[in-house]
Every structure is written in structure tokens, then in C-alpha cells.
Amino acid sequence: DTEVTQTPKHLVMGMTNKKSLKCEQHMGHRAMYWYKQKAKKPPELMFVYSYEKLSINESVPSRFSPECPNSSLLNLHLHALQPEDSALYLCASSQRLGGDEQYFGPGTRLTVT
Amino acid sequence: AQSVTQLDSHVSVSEGTPVLLRCNYSSSYSPSLFWYVQHPNKGLQLLLKYTSAATLVKGINGFEAEFKKSETSFHLTKPSAHMSDAAEYFCVVRENYGGSQGNLIFGKGTKLSVKP
Numbered sequence: 312d313t314e315v316t317q318t319p320k321h322l323v324m325g326m327t328n329k330k331s332l333k334c335e336q337h338m339g340h341r342a343m344y345w346y347k348q349k350a351k352k353p354p355e356l357m358f359v360y361s362y363e364k365l366s367i368n369e370s371v372p373s374r375f376s377p378e379c380p381n382s383s384l385l386n387l388h389l390h391a392l393q394p395e396d397s398a399l400y401l402c403a404s405s406q407r408l409g410g411d412e413q414y415f416g417p418g419t420r421l422t423v424t
Numbered sequence: 425a426q427s428v429t430q431l432d433s434h435v436s437v438s439e440g441t442p443v444l445l446r447c448n449y450s451s452s453y454s455p456s457l458f459w460y461v462q463h464p465n466k467g468l469q470l471l472l473k474y475t476s477a478a479t480l481v482k483g484i485n486g487f488e489a490e491f492k493k494s495e496t497s498f499h500l501t502k503p504s505a506h507m508s509d510a511a512e513y514f515c516v517v518r519e520n521y522g523g524s525q526g527n528l529i530f531g532k533g534t535k536l537s538v539k540p
Contacts, residue, residue, distance in 0.1 A: 315467075317467075353530035353531065353533055354468070354530060359526070399465075401467055405526070409526035413470075413528060414470070415460075418465075418467045
């Protein structure tokens with residue numbers, strides 16, 4: 312099983328809402344990633360978790376708050392977002408940080424109104 | 425620092441003709457290189473990877489790529505395009521050393537169109 316799942320597929324939220332994106336993998340991978348992808352652009356790295364600990368934060372605004380409750384789950388909590396945060400949010404995992412390929416989920420299409 | 429350049433933002437081919445998507449990389453060390461494909465409104469799917477074994481790498485769906493160190497290239501090819509190949513393709517290099525070890529560096533992408 313090389314599947315990374317993400318929920319929800321689509322999300323529309325207002326600028327005052329609080330919502331969460333969820334990512335799950337059952338491949339035993341110990342590194343998990345959040346990316347943001349704007350239209351017609353490559354993905355941009357946001358956060359990296361290694362063994363459930365935050366390893367990299369690419370200077371992401373605090374209105375995005377990641378959480379890794381266990382080795383299979385990765386959440387991204389959203390609060391007070393701006394319209395320019397509308398994008399496709401991709402989750403990925405790899406066997407370990409710094410090694411092997413990353414497997415991507417299908418993404419959550421987020422629209423901030 | 426590592427970087428990757430996809431030489432064409434858009435490639436258009438006819439169904440049944442060969443596909444060539446060009447990628448050049450810059451790396452101080454032995455790189456790991458990947459090609460990912462993204463269909464509209466979908467996530468990224470790994471097509472193939474090079475990690476210092478055979479220089480000719482075969483991937484899924486009939487794609488292959490050749491690592492040429494002298495030319496710092498990793499071009500993606502397929503002998504015969506299919507309509508379902510129409511998608512965005514990303515050439516990716518992975519940092520293997522230093523503080524950003526493990527990070528993927530993406531090219532800007534090449535959109536492949538396939539005409540019937």
C-alpha cells in the first residue's frame with residue numbers, strides 16, 4: 312500500500328473560521344510533509360515532521376499550525392486565513408527524512424472567501 | 425546549492441509520437457533525481473527515480489529517463505504518447521547533504537498536451 316489519503320477533498324472557509332486538514336498514511340513512514348501549491352506553480356514546502364517532531368518550518372505564518380499526533384497522522388490547523396491562502400494543500404510522506412522518495416496525497420483544494 | 429531547470433514550459437505532441445521532456449540540474453554532490461506527474465486537480469505521482477544506480481531508469485506507464493552527468497541532464501522520454509499522458513510533469517532534485525537534507529527542489533513544470 313503506497314497510499315497517502317487527505318481529507319477533505321475540498322474546503323471553503325471564511326477568514327474568521329477555524330478548520331483542519333487531515334493526512335494519513337499506513338506505510339510506516341516516519342517523515343511527513345505539508346506543501347502548498349498555487350495554480351500553475353510547483354509545490355512549496357511548508358512543514359516537515361520527522362518521528363512526530365517538527366523538523367522544518369519554512370517561515371510559514373502562524374495562522375497555519377501543524378500537528379503530528381502519531382506516526383500515521385498529520386494535521387494542518389487553519390485559523391484567520393487570507394484569500395491569498397487559497398491553494399491546493401498537499402501532504403507527502405517518506406520512509407525517513409533525507410532518504411527515499413516522497414509519496415503524495417491527492418491534496419485538499421482550499422478556498423478562502 | 426542545488427537547482428533544477430525544465431527547459432520547456434509546454435510541450436505538445438500527437439498521440440502515438442515520441443515524448444521528450446527536458447530537465448537540467450545543478451548539484452555540488454551526487455544528486456537524487458525524480459520525475460513526478462500531476463493530472464489536473466490531483467496529487468503528484470512518482471514516475472521514476474535516479475539514485476546513483478543504473479543511469480537509464482525505467483518508470484511507470486512506459487516512461488524512462490537517462491541520467492547524463494556530463495550534460496547534467498535527466499530528460500524524460502516515452503516512445504509513444506497516449507491521450508492519458510496529458511498532464512503537468514515536474515523534474516525534482518533532492519538535497520542529499522547539508523541543513524536542507526531531504527528537501528525536494530522542484531522545477532517549474534512542463535505541461536504536456538497530447539493531440540488526437
